[in-house]
Amino acid sequence: MNAIPGAARAYICCAVLGALACVLPVSALPGPLDPDGPWPAVLLLGTLYALCEAPARCRLLGRSVRGSVPVTAGSFFPVLLAAAFLLPPAAAALVAVPGALCGRVAQRPAGVRRVWRAAQLAIATWAAARAHRLLDGPAALGGTAHPGHAAPGIPDFPYALLPAGAGALAFCLVLSALDGGVFVTAERQPVRTAWRGLLGRSLAPYGAHALAGLMMAVLWRSPYGPLSALFVLLPMYISCWVFAQYHRERAAHQATIRALVQAVDLKDRYTRGHSERVGRASAMIARELGMDGERLEVLRFAGILHDVGKLGVPTRVLRKDGPLTPQERRVIELHPEYGHEIVRGIGFLGEARLAILHHHERLDGSGYPYGLAGTEIPEFARVVAVADAFDAMTSTRSYRRARPVATAVAELRRCAGTQFDPRMVRALVRALDRYGWQTAVTSDETGSGPEPPPHPQLEATPTVAAGALLGAPRKASGAPAAPRGNAPRKNVPPPPGSDTLRRTPPPGGRP
Numbered sequence: 001m002n003a004i005p006g007a008a009r010a011y012i013c014c015a016v017l018g019a020l021a022c023v024l025p026v027s028a029l030p031g032p033l034d035p036d037g038p039w040p041a042v043l044l045l046g047t048l049y050a051l052c053e054a055p056a057r058c059r060l061l062g063r064s065v066r067g068s069v070p071v072t073a074g075s076f077f078p079v080l081l082a083a084a085f086l087l088p089p090a091a092a093a094l095v096a097v098p099g100a101l102c103g104r105v106a107q108r109p110a111g112v113r114r115v116w117r118a119a120q121l122a123i124a125t126w127a128a129a130r131a132h133r134l135l136d137g138p139a140a141l142g143g144t145a146h147p148g149h150a151a152p153g154i155p156d157f158p159y160a161l162l163p164a165g166a167g168a169l170a171f172c173l174v175l176s177a178l179d180g181g182v183f184v185t186a187e188r189q190p191v192r193t194a195w196r197g198l199l200g201r202s203l204a205p206y207g208a209h210a211l212a213g214l215m216m217a218v219l220w221r222s223p224y225g226p227l228s229a230l231f232v233l234l235p236m237y238i239s240c241w242v243f244a245q246y247h248r249e250r251a252a253h254q255a256t257i258r259a260l261v262q263a264v265d266l267k268d269r270y271t272r273g274h275s276e277r278v279g280r281a282s283a284m285i286a287r288e289l290g291m292d293g294e295r296l297e298v299l300r301f302a303g304i305l306h307d308v309g310k311l312g313v314p315t316r317v318l319r320k321d322g323p324l325t326p327q328e329r330r331v332i333e334l335h336p337e338y339g340h341e342i343v344r345g346i347g348f349l350g351e352a353r354l355a356i357l358h359h360h361e362r363l364d365g366s367g368y369p370y371g372l373a374g375t376e377i378p379e380f381a382r383v384v385a386v387a388d389a390f391d392a393m394t395s396t397r398s399y400r401r402a403r404p405v406a407t408a409v410a411e412l413r414r415c416a417g418t419q420f421d422p423r424m425v426r427a428l429v430r431a432l433d434r435y436g437w438q439t440a441v442t443s444d445e446t447g448s449g450p451e452p453p454p455h456p457q458l459e460a461t462p463t464v465a466a467g468a469l470l471g472a473p474r475k476a477s478g479a480p481a482a483p484r485g486n487a488p489r490k491n492v493p494p495p496p497g498s499d500t501l502r503r504t505p506p507p508g509g510r511p
Helices: 006-028 039-053 077-086 089-101 110-134 161-185 198-221 226-267 274-289 293-305 308-312 326-332 335-343 352-358 379-394 405-415 422-435
Strands: none
Touching (some): 006 110, 006 161, 039 077, 039 089, 039 226, 077 198, 089 110, 226 274, 274 293, 274 379, 274 422, 293 352, 335 352, 379 405, 379 422
């Protein structure tokens, strides 16, 4: 646990102690030889959950077709909720421990993560069982007479839904609360954002798990016995298989993105690795802004693909060693529009498409391609603009050495309000204070000794010291300034494979 922050270690230890406190009362229950004791059900449900969550999963329940994405932790929570509905709280908490300890862990340290998962699930299952019993849930399942309701042995519907829902809600609340604590102590997320969205995203799936768990509990208590309850696992497995297909499609999308980024890096050797770092910086900003996980992922894609339009720019222009002509500069200024055309048909990118189109707009309206200003510029584009500029300044190129992070931050602050959104700049500064920043050399020419003279094609403009990647066009020495914003462009080639290029700004944009 040396790599884990001290606060996280203390938090995990407290969770383990809490789980032990939940499980220890099981010693007061009837012994294993008592026919009325809970141990046969504990053994069967605990073994079932362990088989479902084990790394060496059985062929039918633990592996998707043709070895696709494995079933993830949480796929078989209905087993735990069925235990919470059927067993005393201490016994129900014990059911979760073996499966959590042998479950699949994708990241290191695996041992600590398994212990944490076991403690978390034990506490959540105990809480679900307590909430279920507070509303007389066991009687509603038909085990004993329920005053004023159904006879013994007959489930009392619809009343049985109420304690089951209370148990699921308690399960969801405990898991969300404990997860948020880990985000604060282990991942050092801000307290104000660590719990944001956790409960809302969990209510619907845990509600479905509760219905499946209730079905298992009712069948378990039915004349058909525990074996009939196992049939509930079949629709659960089908849903897991569908979920695995979704992940396979998502993996295909990510492979497509990687291929596009590699093509850009091969074409523009000056910015190798730049796209991935802009995606990482964009995600850091999004996290500080409190964006939910789905939007954060889309924003990361936007940062990664922000320069994909360079595929439509002639290679001779990108790699030109001498000054750029005004015509060549106008061609380079088209790369956001080329990029938007390339990704326009990729539906899962969502807001990322507008970020690719507008990441060279400026807050004062002097950017390109449409000269949008202020809040006319999409939020994702304002994030990517700051991330793009920051990485451009802190990366070593063949024509310029990397600037220190402090220098880059000072430059971003200087240009906040005119070129960059101050809110995004502040978010990046907070993220850098929290996580730091590491970058690699992005050029073949690392060299040593004093800093080389500025590259005539890519070096700074009087507005921002980061150069063309900050949103200003590449300015040739002695060349007249290129048209900006909405200035007409003549004789500009369309992107490859496109007969025409859409020139109308999106709704709400400046004409």
